[in-house]
Amino acid sequence: QTVVTQEPSFSVSPGGTVTLTCDLNSGSISTNYYPSWYQQTPGQAPRTLIYNTNTRSSGVPDRFSGSILGDKAALTITGAQADDESDYYCALYMGSGIWVFGGGTKLTVL
Amino acid sequence: EVLLVESGGGLVQPGGSLRLSCAASGFTFSSYWMHWVRQAPGKGLVWVSRANGDASDTTYADSVKGRFTISRDNAKNTLYLQMNSLRAEDTAVYFCARSATGGYFDNWGQGSQVTVSS
Numbered sequence: 001q002t003v004v005t006q007e008p009s010f011s012v013s014p015g016g017t018v019t020l021t022c023d024l025n026s027g028s029i030s031t032n033y034y035p036s037w038y039q040q041t042p043g044q045a046p047r048t049l050i051y052n053t054n055t056r057s058s059g060v061p062d063r064f065s066g067s068i069l070g071d072k073a074a075l076t077i078t079g080a081q082a083d084d085e086s087d088y089y090c091a092l093y094m095g096s097g098i099w100v101f102g103g104g105t106k107l108t109v110l
Numbered sequence: 111e112v113l114l115v116e117s118g119g120g121l122v123q124p125g126g127s128l129r130l131s132c133a134a135s136g137f138t139f140s141s142y143w144m145h146w147v148r149q150a151p152g153k154g155l156v157w158v159s160r161a162n163g164d165a166s167d168t169t170y171a172d173s174v175k176g177r178f179t180i181s182r183d184n185a186k187n188t189l190y191l192q193m194n195s196l197r198a199e200d201t202a203v204y205f206c207a208r209s210a211t212g213g214y215f216d217n218w219g220q221g222s223q224v225t226v227s228s
Contacts, residue, residue: 034213034214036213036214036215038155038215040155045205045218045219045220045221046147046155046205046215046218047218048214048215048216048217048218051210051213051214051216052214057216087154089154089155091155091157091214091215093213093214096169097160097162097167097168097169098157098169098171099145099157099160099213100157101147101154101155101156101157102154103154104154104155
């Protein structure tokens with residue numbers, strides 16, 4: 001069974017930098033999984049942040065960046081702001097028309 | 111502007127059925143893969159199902175395979191999710207989402223609440 005793991009929670013100070021990761025139980029994440037990242041606040045639909053590992057979606061500030069770090073996908077927020085406090089989800093395309101989301105990371109900015 | 115509007119959610123008893131709809135506008139509907147993604151109360155996002163442009167190719171998460179059917183009517187620009195044999199664990203907000211080239215979800219609806227309870 002495919003399991004994608006994210007840190008359940010993370011805390012960052014305003015103006016600080018934080019890196020959230022996305023891990024695959026069956027092995028290393030590469031660009032072939034087309035990792036993407038989504039931001040969601042309670043009661044709202046997800047917002048697309050990053051796709052194809054490191055491409056920012058339209059209108060997303062450049063303080064958000066995506067990468068592969070080691071064998072994981074990563075989302076880095078540089079210069080965190082109060083309104084970055086949200087839940088963040090990664091998603092991987094497993095091939096054969098199947099996608100899997102990570103469990104999500106609840107980011108606190110304080 | 112891309113707009114996705116879900117409807118059809120509600121309260122249903124275990125073992126019952128429900129059909130969700132997602133009305134799309136602002137883009138050439140038939141040119142895009144479309145998905146259903148759900149979120150149980152207080153939990154994370156879970157991919158449920160995908161249909162290609164003409165629904166000739168559909169895929170499902172193991173948790174719903176054999177119970178849920180995704181379909182689309184390109185003449186009506188509408189995506190559907192027929193949900194049968196519903197269980198308590200199917201209780202969730204169901205989002206429809208558009209899939210862009212590159213395998214990611216680039217637009218989302220606001221969601222439709224489905225509650226399975228006696």
